[in-house]
Amino acid sequence: MGASQTRSDHEHQHLTDKTGFSLEQIKNLHKRFQQLSGNEETISKEDLDRIPALANNPIKKQIIGAFFDKRNQHQDEVGSCDEIGFEQFLMVMSHFRPPTLKTTDEEKEAMRKEKLRFLFNMHDTDNDGTITLEEYRKVVEELLSKSGAIGQEAAKAIADAAMLEVASTNVPHMAPDDFYEGITFEHFEQILKGLEMESRMHIRFLDVDTTTMRCGKSTS
């Protein structure tokens, strides 16, 4: 117990620098990782699929997919893996760190870009760097899938409207025969310029171990 503890501590220390989490938070997340993976070294998509609480989430597939997406690993690779280790798990989680009072403005900008990139990757499933109409449609459909009797046409219509909005704000002088290929990352940033991502897209990672505090919520 002692030897493995120090080894994992050492690894975790290395990870704090890389991801920005504190040692406590990493330990907790590691526990959670163990739980999800059944004490294995890696988790697969099926492991995450089995989480009961996620069942009601309309964009469950996208979220799970994001974990296995190589682009979220800050390593300029594309494609997706079948299994991820703890380090990759943490890297994805690090997108959701909240800014503290000490983060500088440049760091905040960088975090914001990271978060936007995460969302962008969630849309762009074919890894070509743009969000096309079908991809956007798919996202909207999924999003609306749990919210009542909205037909497919409605989702399509909304996605079309959204794309047109992006087109018009970013490329105002399109000629009639131009074709708007898809939303690039810059356009994506532009359209979400006013949105305060800091307040919406972060998780307050606790320093306290919550894995033992939940009753009946364990997944294994």
Added chain:
Amino acid sequence: IPISAVTILPPVKPDDGPQAFPNADKANLPVFTMDYPRIQIPFEITLWVLLASFAKIGFHVYHKITIWVPESCLLISIGLIVGGIMFSVHEEPPAVLSSNVFFLYMLPPIVLDSGYFMPTRPFFENIGTVLWFAVVGTLWNSIGIGMSLFAICQIEAFGVQDINLQENLLFATIISAVDPVAVLSVFEDVSVNEQLYIVVFGECLFNDAVTVVLYNMFNFVAEMPVVEPVDVFLGVARFFVVGLGGMGFGVLFGFVAAFTTRFTSRVREIEPLFIFMYSYLAYLVAELFAISSIMAIVTCALTMKYYVEENVSQRSCTTIRHVVKMLGSISETLIFFFLGVVTITTEHEWNWGYILFTLLFAFIWRGLGVLVLTQIINPFRTIPFNMKDQFGLAYGGLRGAISFALVFTLPDNIGRKQLFVTATIAIILFTVFLQGISIRPLIEYINVRRTNRNLDTINVEVHCRLMEHTIAGIEDLCGQWSHFYWKDKFMKFNNRILRRILIRDNRAESSIVALYKKLELQNAMEILDTVTGDISAAPSIVSLYEEKKSAAKPKKKFKAADLKNMHDILSKNMYKIRQRTVAFTGKHALPNDSQTKEILIRRHASIRRSLRPGSFQTTVICSHRSRFQQPARSSSRAMMPLRRLDTLQEAPSVDTLNENTGRTERGMSRTKSSSSDSRVPAPRLDNLRNGQHEVEEEEQPSSPPPAWVAEPRDNAAQNPLLRRPQWNPKKM
């Protein structure tokens, strides 16, 4: 007024000696009589209200004034003038600001107004901070000011040694009640960031409740010679009873009101009545039990609004909003007005030392309080308050009507009541005038963080929802919850249970769809506004729901059946569409979308008149191309195409239009959109046609309707997004 009701006075005799005969004086039928006492009270009320309202009109004649001087200052000034007049003729002003009239009649409308138009989402996101500042802040202020004043009282030079600690605390409680009416309108104009706005707003509302509780508590305690620890403990317990009890009552009445409106579909005329009656009832019942009536009415309004606005008709909704605003406005106006009047006409007891120190301490303690409290709560906030926000928060602590009314209701056995009255008036006038006038330049100078209000786009809405779901998902994944979890759970509960019970026509609706419909409606109305001549094209765009009966086959002319269908659909849709309240609503203005709704309703009437089959001269149905020639706008909602959520059966009418107009008006609509910067050119119509058409075509690629012959296939090119699916059906 029937003349016969007037008492006819018998003729007065010069001497009252016995009369031999009954006097032969015949009382003639009075042609013109006056009976003032009978109508005195309502008459005077009406005159006062009118006078105050005239003052309000007067301010806006030269509207530059209201930018620099908040309305409350102006009203007080006018009140001072009128008070001066009354004083000089030795008239007594009506006892409006003494307890019952104020607390039972004048306060509820103001609080209802605040509660009804409170932006709920930011409120609930910041509720911790709001409660923290309201409760702890008020406590801090009261106790701090009370103690320091008591210390000052010990100094003999000021001659106020007879004020004991309890009385000082009581007085301090009264003047800690902040009333940021003026501040909110400045914040609104300057568009300060949402968090600051909502914290100031929420603090104002809730600290009224806290102040009243503390006041009653200290009042009770002030009469006791000795305070024991058990009393303090009881005081704390009472606070919880009062606060939570008020909220409980409010929620209860809110649900009952929502439930009632479920059944009012046949009695639309009295629908608004329920809202007012239930809120007022909540207020009165809370007063009955001496729990916080302000919390009751605010929570009632909050709870009620969401469900009621889905149940009642469009007109009732507008009526409710208008009346709430109107009543709130009147009350506020009257209160500030009377503040001015009463200032002149009451007896004052001035004590330089006490009053100046009161001002000083009020200022210091508020500043300190904000500083300390923010330091404590910032780590818990997602967006911490920076120094500028804190300054805004501290400086925005104006005192107002509640303090004023409370000081008048001080029991008379408090020896120095007049001094307290004078001090309160002094501090109110000081803060309202000085801080009220200077806060605007200061806020602009220090450049408080602004909020970006231009977020009414589909993309933003979609991504907000996306982020929320993502966060909820990730939280579930790593087993750590925050308020998203609770929000999620509440929304599920809401959709599954509450909405079923309380809403008549229950269809769980995503906010994305709601926003989409709203934008579509706005687009439609903009088209209606830009179209000169006949607006016969418009109706076909504006339908958003099913239950259409007309045929899918394109026709060349309007038939009477089509007309009827269109009108049915229009009226149904206007009934069904709710526009959510914009996040900021001005203190003195209604939310903006009511105007567009009214436009649509008026247009509906004119559509009926102007619609004639076969006589379409829509000159402004421009070609689709000009859409892309529009300059980039910050409000990207301008580029929303109109889409139907279901298959369009009104296509026929539109096609016939198109035949007439062809493609000649490329740039014409641009010139028409000059009236407001939120207009968009009519090409929306074409997008709709195209879009819908393409939707249809995707399903039946083999049978394009014949009416499209006039426009060759390039109309498909106009919507670049759909071009690809159109031309590469394999990719679909």
